[in-house]
Amino acid sequence: MNARLHASGSYVLLIKLSDPTEIQVGALGKLELQRGWLFYVGSAFGAGGIAGRLKHHLQPSRRPRWHIDYVRLHAPLMGVWFANGQRNLEHQWAATLRGHAALSEPMQGFGASDCRCHTHLFFASLKCHSEDIVNVLQSRRTSCAVDFLSPDQLHL
Numbered sequence: 001m002n003a004r005l006h007a008s009g010s011y012v013l014l015i016k017l018s019d020p021t022e023i024q025v026g027a028l029g030k031l032e033l034q035r036g037w038l039f040y041v042g043s044a045f046g047a048g049g050i051a052g053r054l055k056h057h058l059q060p061s062r063r064p065r066w067h068i069d070y071v072r073l074h075a076p077l078m079g080v081w082f083a084n085g086q087r088n089l090e091h092q093w094a095a096t097l098r099g100h101a102a103l104s105e106p107m108q109g110f111g112a113s114d115c116r117c118h119t120h121l122f123f124a125s126l127k128c129h130s131e132d133i134v135n136v137l138q139s140r141r142t143s144c145a146v147d148f149l150s151p152d153q154l155h156l
């Protein structure tokens with residue numbers, strides 16, 4: 001178990017779409033996706049830390065609470081980037097990923113009901129190297145240390 005997962009912080013989920021997929025995301029609408037990769041930005045500042053939130057994301061809920069829960073019923077979690085710290089980086093990361101040339105925004109407002117971001121969900125048709133995403137998230141502005149873990153490295 002990675003001790004840093006017990007602490008609070010911000011994270012980006014990596015989700016694989018093996019086939020073109022159409023997902024009804026609650027009241028937000030229908031999300032139509034080609035095969036590829038999804039990136040979802042979130043943060044965990046509750047008692048269980050990042051680990052507590054990842055347990056939720058690893059086990060798709062049949063009673064979706066967040067927009068991402070609808071997606072997880074259709075597609076597997078393939079990894080997570082995360083950074084510890086009391087500062088919530090999720091909105092800054094959403095803005096950073098928005099500027100990444102390889103990423104597009106498949107649905108406006110996704111995961112962004114309570115903030116001013118366009119979306120917290122991003123799509124790439126080709127697999128990104130995890131180190132490239134680490135470098136993007138570890139920008140000089142955020143000055144954080146980002147790690148990537150695959151599901152078999154989580155041991156929650």
Ligand SMILES: [Zn+2]
Pocket residue numbers: 090091094112115116117120
């Ligand atoms: Zn936001």
